[in-house]
Each structure stands twice: as C-alpha cells, then as structure tokens.
Amino acid sequence: MNSVERSIIRDINLAPQGRLKMDWAWQHMPILSRLRERFLAEKPLAGERVAISLHLEAKTACLAELIRDAGAEVVITGSNPLSTQDDICAALAASGVTVFAKYNPSPEEYHGHLIKTLETRPTLIIDDGGDLVTILHSERPDLLETVKGGCEETTTGILRLISLERFGQLRFPMVAVNDAQCKSLFDNRYGTGQSVWDGINRTTNLVVAGKTVVVAGYGWCGRGVAMRASGLGAKVIVTETNPVKAMEAYMDGYTVMPMIEAAKFGDYFVTTTGNKNVITREHFEVMKDGAILSNAGHFNVEINVEELARMAKNRRVVRKDIEEYVMEDGRKVYLLAEGRLVNLAAGDGHPAEIMDMTFALQALSLLYVHRHHADIGPKVLDVPVEIDEEVARHFLDANGIVIDRLTEEQEQYLNSWKL
Structure with missing residues (x-):
C-alpha cells in the first residue's frame, strides 16, 4: 500500500495546487535547502519512522520532505483543525508522506487522526502543542515502547512536557525547540x-x-x-x-x-x-x-x-x-x-524565511535526539548551542552577511579571570 492509499485526506486531485505552494516555499527556505542536499547524500535517519504533528501548510510540508529525504518514513497530521490545508495534504501524500489530516474535521476526526499517526509506531516525533506526547502518556501508553524521543515546537507544548517531567512521568527525551534563540527571538517575535x-x-x-x-x-x-x-x-x-x-x-x-x-x-x-x-x-x-x-x-x-x-x-x-x-x-x-x-x-502562518530557521532547528534537533537519546534519558532539554549557532550562520550565509570572528587572543582574554 503506497502513501496515497494509506492516507486520510480530502482530495488527492488537489495535489498539483499544493505542490505549487510547496515549491514557492522551498524557493524561500535556503537553510532547509542546504540541509536537504546534505541529508540526501548522508541519509542520517535511514530506518526511522518520524511522526509529525504541526500546522499542515506549505512550510511544514517542506520540513516533512526534508525528513523524508533524510531516509525516514514520515507520517504527519495537523496540530490545529483550521490550519490544515487540503491541497498541501494531497501534495504530501503524492510525494510519499503518509498524511492523516483534513481541514476543519470534527473533534472526533481530529483526535482520530492523531491516534492513527501514533499507531504507525514512530521512533521519533515532532510535536506542536504536546498532543502526540500527551496521548502517548495518557491514552495510549502501549505505543510508547518504540519512541526514542523528539522535539516540541511551542510554549504551550513545553509547559505540558515540563509538567510531565516534574511528576516523573516523561518517558523519553524531548528538545524544547521553542526556547532556542533562533526560535524565540525570530519565529515568536518577527x-x-x-x-x-x-x-x-x-x-x-x-x-x-x-x-x-x-x-x-x-x-x-x-x-x-x-x-x-x-x-x-x-x-x-x-x-x-x-x-x-x-x-x-x-x-x-x-x-x-x-x-x-x-x-x-x-x-x-x-x-x-x-x-x-x-x-x-x-x-x-x-x-x-x-x-x-x-x-x-x-x-x-x-x-x-x-x-x-x-x-x-x-x-x-x-x-x-x-x-x-x-x-x-x-x-x-x-x-x-x-x-x-x-x-x-485565518492566514498562511509565518513567512517562509522565518520558518526556514525554525524547521532547521527541528531537523537538526531531531538528529541530535536520534544520536544521543540513550545518553540523555527522559527529560526536557534545550537545543544545544552549537545547533542554534549553526542555523544562525546558515541564515547569515544565505543572506550574504559576513560577521567578525574572535581572535585567539580575544578568546583567551574572555576565558581568563586575569586582566
């Protein structure tokens, strides 16, 4: 059964319309495009199954394709009933991503799509608002066993994760992507x-x-x-x-x-x-x-x-x-x-150039969890500084901006207690 047959979407015939939106987004997401070249060559997520719950529009679709190109099987659902775009769902299904989402579903359908996404038994997750994590830890703990860890996009989701961790209930590591500097300072503000x-x-x-x-x-x-x-x-x-x-x-x-x-x-x-x-x-x-x-x-x-x-x-x-x-x-x-x-x-969400940074953080943080989950343990962790800085440097490079670098003497001065 291919991804179109597995998917629950409104209309596969909307795929060409959605593809045009995705192509436009890709043209304005230079950081993801750079990562895509690297991931296609290295396949760092080969053998993994990644479940994603995000606002299902064009920029999110680019992230899903990036994770797919990294070698993973990708299953995606929406994180808000009114932000899902049916043409994007169709285009993603046509591109090899399994999709469980429709615009404005009933509450029962919306919840059912989240459940179906988790029933694919993902090894890694990207969450927005904590719905996937909450369901795993409450309704469907039987699906926890395969999950190595994941990333969370929002303030709301991180609050839920911190609560789980505080009560000793969190079962796997989750990266608080929302708190990264390249997320909060730019995505959340601009x-x-x-x-x-x-x-x-x-x-x-x-x-x-x-x-x-x-x-x-x-x-x-x-x-x-x-x-x-x-x-x-x-x-x-x-x-x-x-x-x-x-x-x-x-x-x-x-x-x-x-x-x-x-x-x-x-x-x-x-x-x-x-x-x-x-x-x-x-x-x-x-x-x-x-x-x-x-x-x-x-x-x-x-x-x-x-x-x-x-x-x-x-x-x-x-x-x-x-x-x-x-x-x-x-x-x-x-x-x-x-x-x-x-x-x-009531809109198309954040500009593509902004989500380029945020979704680069998501992809690189997911790789980090994939590589280090056994050492991290079940806790909420910050995005590593080196990932934040890597995304910032990609952004500067893509915009033709060159900055100063510390000399060896300056680094020694800053790291010394002596004047």
Whole structure:
C-alpha cells in the first residue's frame, strides 16, 4: 500500500495546487535547502519512522520532505483543525508522506487522526502543542515502547512536557525547540508579529492606524504583536501577570493595565499567553461596540467563547472567519477564526524565511535526539548551542552577511579571570 492509499485526506486531485505552494516555499527556505542536499547524500535517519504533528501548510510540508529525504518514513497530521490545508495534504501524500489530516474535521476526526499517526509506531516525533506526547502518556501508553524521543515546537507544548517531567512521568527525551534563540527571538517575535497582523488584516479588511490594540501577554509573541501593531499606527495596551514583563512593556513605550480596564478601550484584542480564560464574561460586558477578538496562542482557550455565546442574543457569520455576537444591549463583538490561532486559521502562518530557521532547528534537533537519546534519558532539554549557532550562520550565509570572528587572543582574554 503506497502513501496515497494509506492516507486520510480530502482530495488527492488537489495535489498539483499544493505542490505549487510547496515549491514557492522551498524557493524561500535556503537553510532547509542546504540541509536537504546534505541529508540526501548522508541519509542520517535511514530506518526511522518520524511522526509529525504541526500546522499542515506549505512550510511544514517542506520540513516533512526534508525528513523524508533524510531516509525516514514520515507520517504527519495537523496540530490545529483550521490550519490544515487540503491541497498541501494531497501534495504530501503524492510525494510519499503518509498524511492523516483534513481541514476543519470534527473533534472526533481530529483526535482520530492523531491516534492513527501514533499507531504507525514512530521512533521519533515532532510535536506542536504536546498532543502526540500527551496521548502517548495518557491514552495510549502501549505505543510508547518504540519512541526514542523528539522535539516540541511551542510554549504551550513545553509547559505540558515540563509538567510531565516534574511528576516523573516523561518517558523519553524531548528538545524544547521553542526556547532556542533562533526560535524565540525570530519565529515568536518577527514571525508571530507579522503573521498575526497578516491574518487579522486579510480577514477584516479594516484599518489598524489610530485604533487601540490590546495585547495580552508580553512574551516573545506578545512583543512581536505589539511591535507590529505600533508600526501600523495603533495605540497599544499590554496586559500582563509577570511584573518583569510588565515593566519591560512599559519601558518599551506601551500602556500597561489589567485586562478589566483595557477591555473598555480596545478596538482589537490579541491573546498571546498560552493560558486559559484570559478574556471572559467580565471583559465582554465592558467592551466597546465593534470590538474585534483574536487569539495567537496555541489552543482556543484564551478567549472564553462559550461564555461569549451564552451572553449573545444573536450570532452570525458576517464574513469568512468572522463571527458576530450581538449582546443584549445591542453591542456587537466580533470573534476571528473561532478563537483559534488567527495567523494560521485565518492566514498562511509565518513567512517562509522565518520558518526556514525554525524547521532547521527541528531537523537538526531531531538528529541530535536520534544520536544521543540513550545518553540523555527522559527529560526536557534545550537545543544545544552549537545547533542554534549553526542555523544562525546558515541564515547569515544565505543572506550574504559576513560577521567578525574572535581572535585567539580575544578568546583567551574572555576565558581568563586575569586582566
């Protein structure tokens, strides 16, 4: 049975359309292209079966093909029901990757696709949000035996992994790719900052300049969203629970206040915390007429959509990915992409050049786990510094940037306690 026959996808006839998107992404991912040449020659993952759960769009498809070209059998599923693109699924299946994913599946179908991915008994995994790891450690521990380790893409997933490790339940090593410098500083800040506003602007077709944007959370994603909002001409309010991050937002020039106060002023709201119930009934009650709500955290729990629905006397879809909720007093509140990731559910995600770095980190970290899993043991580990720096140097080389190098004398000076 070939990969097309094994796969569960919407329509294999969409493959040519998806291939065009993937070819465009490959043209703008020079780091992955360099790794691809190396992997094709060396086949470092020969004999491995890699299960991937990521947002299934063009850049992710390039990563899947890279892992395939490294010699592995690849099985992939989506990490968000609304970010899966059916033409990409078809193109991947046609290229020899087994795919279990469709756009907007039912909750039961979505979960079933995750289960089917794990039932292929992978030896390595790449996770986004911790779904694969959580299922392995809770519902299907019978599938744990073959797994050597893997990598995690997001803050949310790493929090779940740390919890597993803290309670002594984690069964294999996982690399916290999200915490690498080439991920957090660039993907989370510049990638999220741009793609969130790409998704909001494409979906609403409304001006941002002069409006008030409320950004919940001032981690790297929140920093990026706030920075881009400011660049578009918005007034920015930041809400935070961490006093150091709140101080940083203030020093960066933004207004800082609790969400219950910010809710009165916001025209746009973007949640970036990774936590639940960031915006709830008490906030909906004081929002302006026409407020637009969106989420940039992994799961759709930051905006309490159930409470919003209960409060509304009427609701309707007014535009693709925009649902209007009419309150009892006549105010209208708009929710984008069902409260799911607005940059992927209502857009194409991060720019290709940004994901080029992130997915290079994923591929190289996966190789690291493959080679060293027996020595690492069941724990969450940082991306090795040498991998972070390798990706950075590839990026600089691809962009024609040359930097200084320390002389032997300078290195000795920095490594000595003597003046």
